Amino acid sequence: MKADVVVVGAGPAGLAAAIAAKENGADSVVVIDREERPGGILRQCIHNGFGLHVFGEELTGPEYAARFIDKANALGVRFLTETMVLNISPDRVVTAVGPETGLIAIEAGAMVLAMGCRERSAGALMIPGSRPSGVLTAGTAQRFVNIEGYMPGREAVILGSGDIGLIMARRMTLEGAHVKMVLELMPYSGGLKRNIVQCLDDFNIPLKLSHTVTRLHGRKRLTGVTVAAVDESGVPIKETEEYVPCDTLLLSVGLIPENELSREAGVEIDPTTNGPVVDSHLQTSAPGIFACGNVVQVHDLVDFVTEEATRAGRAAAQFLREKSACGGWKTAAGRGVRYVVPQTLCDDGEDKTLFFRVSGVYRDCATVARCGDKVVARKKRPICAPGEMERLTIKGADICGDITVTVEGV
Amino acid sequence: MEKRKLTCVVCPLGCAITAEVKGDRILNISGATCKRGEAYAKTELTDPRRMLTTTMRVKGAGLVPVKSSAALPKALLMPSMEVINAASAQAPVRPGDVLIADILGTGVDIVATDRA
Secondary structure, eight states: OEEEEEEEOOSHHHHHHHHHHHHTTOSOEEEEOSSSSTTGGGGTOOSEEEOTTTTSSOEEHHHHHHHHHHHHHHHTOEEEOSOEEEEEOTTOEEEEEETTTEEEEEEEEEEEEOOOEEEOOHHHHOOSBOOOBOEEEHHHHHHIIIIIOOOOOSEEEEEOOSHHHHHHHHHHHHTTOEEEEEEESSSSOSSOHHHIIIIIGGGTOOEEETEEEEEEEOSSBOOEEEEEEBOTTSOBOGGGOEEEEOSEEEEOOOEEEOOHHHHHTTOOBOTTTSSBOOOTTOBOSSTTEEEOGGGTSOOSOHHHHHHHHHHHHHHHHHHHHOOOOOOOEEEEEOTTEEEEESSEEOSSSOOEEEEEEESSOEEEEEEEEEETTEEEEEEEEEEEOTTSOEEEEEOGGGOOSOEEEEEEEO | OEEEEEEOOSSTTOOEEEEEEETTEEEEEESOSSHHHHHHHHHHHHSOEEOOEEEEEETTSOEEEEEESSOEEGGGHHHHHHHHHHOEEOSOOOTTOEEESSGGGSSOOEEESSOO
């Protein structure tokens, strides 16, 4: 089988990329997803707050997904669901298996990687103690509650204050569970401020910053956790240890872009973002393979995923007509900045938006992009924190070489 | 006069709003970057409301996600959950279908957000 553009993943990134590829002239567009229905993780995100930037209204996850699924269907995008991509070769042959097709190889004119990310799991944390049931990631719990209709437990502690953890604190509370506390290792929350207000404060759930779980208790089922404050370097302080009885521990401790397939395709991975190195057209180091959404960098808002994926889909369609790679200039994270995406900029005269995260909480600062000694973009920020993605736009004409982004005092 | 600090929950920006209140009178609202934020601060100080999203049983077809058609008084969130969890819908359900009309006499409907 052959297709102009093959998209891996039917979440928000894959859907927007497929639509953009179609709208920009790709004839046959195939989207492959392992789930029964397209929509990706939006299907289980039944809360509202999606779409304010893209649609100017607040939608729930399923509603946001439906807008794109309907549009993709109307444009003639082909979905292969319950289909697992097994391998992508560097010359864009996709091997997949599913009930509709059996084992197939699809030769793709261009590809878009949109596999999203995975949650960091209990195994990665190595919490001392026993290994009882009742310890699960917040996203798994979200699927159980919102799609399967099972409550994972009655007395819960949540470790990590990422948005999924906050959303699940509220969700579990609404369904009658007692969420005793949310613990955050860092001195600041990784989640959006609005979620702290409407998911924790509204229900009087305490958020304990600079705290972690130091031990799991229970033989078959979790019976409790030991909680402790941590010092400035994140080491638990023994004297502050406290036993908290609970039957459930939800983990919201980070997301990891899912790039096994990208690696097999020979795509270069950025060790900081754990996502592919991309240029300003979202092309990876493998020609004709583009990437977008949380597989590239973990985004805060789905709206920004849609924007990025739309650019990737458009670029994939353009690649079919004109197979150009752009070396161009490099971007770098300077003082106070953890990473910058895209990692390279095409020399095409277009304006460029850089996306980055800061490495700590900074007040009354400015984010600055420099080309050599020349300031090419600068934005005053009353406050910026690692939990909220920053962006700077540089005029195409101002780019004269490699760009470094820093956080500076004002 | 008393200063009350609020975090706007209208959109993910989460503006830090400061309201100056005297008794039950609002004297000044600052920090909101849009009109909806100002409106949020006013209702938050007088009649706090929240959107409710949850799931509802569908006979023979699992669950369907639902939302309130408008924000509900905060104090009625848990009572509304009890009503929704005691009810079940008939398949097929389409997005936008009203599954419970005028929940607890609020004038707010419970609406399906997906199909089932």
